Amino acid sequence: MSLTFPHRGRTALAMGSACALLTLVGCSNGDSTSPATTNASPTATTAGPGGTRIVIENFTFSPANLQVRPGTKVTVVNQDSDAHTVTATEDKVFDTGNITGGATTTFTAPSTPGSYSYLCTLHPNMKGTLTVT
Ligand SMILES: [Cu+2]
Secondary structure, three states: OOOHHHHHHHHHHHHHHHHHHHHHHHHHHHHHHHHHHHHHHHHHHHOOHHHOEEEEEOOEEEOOEEEEOOOOEEEEEEOOOOOEOOEEOOOOOOEOOOEOOOOEEEEEOOOOOEEEEEEEOOEEEEEEEEEEO
């Protein structure tokens, strides 16, 4: 049974170094978390062109004049409780149809540059302009 004593000694040493290693690993993990969080910001900025949107609130389109690139997907958020539409005045080159209160929809901007006025067919006094450049 003479082996018992040296074995206990080694175990105590191994545990000591294991604790030191865990501390080091814990520190480096904490550092690597920060750059990952920073990377999320450029991704959100890249989504900008796709994040183009018109908000309808209090029977008003906002912004009243939205500039987009040809073929951009435009999101329309209806924050009113009434239904609204975003309908191009000329030839209905784009038309969301009825957007029920609180709903969100999308339409694709024309591929030809120009200034497109639109209105809400349910409330024709609601007007806006989509400028494609
Ligand atoms: Cu309306």
